Amino acid sequence: xxxxxxxxxxxxxxxxxxxxxxxxxxxxxxxxxxxxxxxxxxxxxxxxxxxxxxxxxxx
Numbered sequence: 001x002x003x004x005x006x007x008x009x010x011x012x013x014x015x016x017x018x019x020x021x022x023x024x025x026x027x028x029x030x031x032x033x034x035x036x037x038x039x040x041x042x043x044x045x046x047x048x049x050x051x052x053x054x055x056x057x058x059x
Contacts, residue, residue, distance in 0.1 A: 018026050 014023060
């Protein structure tokens with residue numbers, strides 16, 4: 001319940017900074033950035049989990 005006033009304040013600041021017409025563009029860009037960040041984190045995690053040296057594994 002305590003987050004609603006904070007969200008309203010953030011939305012009001014966004015409207016003041018970007019204007020009402022720019023909000024969909026800003027939201028889309030933010031969503032795309034978050035998706036890219038998550039994808040890169042997943043890819044990095046997969047790379048870390050791969051064996052570093054395949055030859056060092058027992059045959």
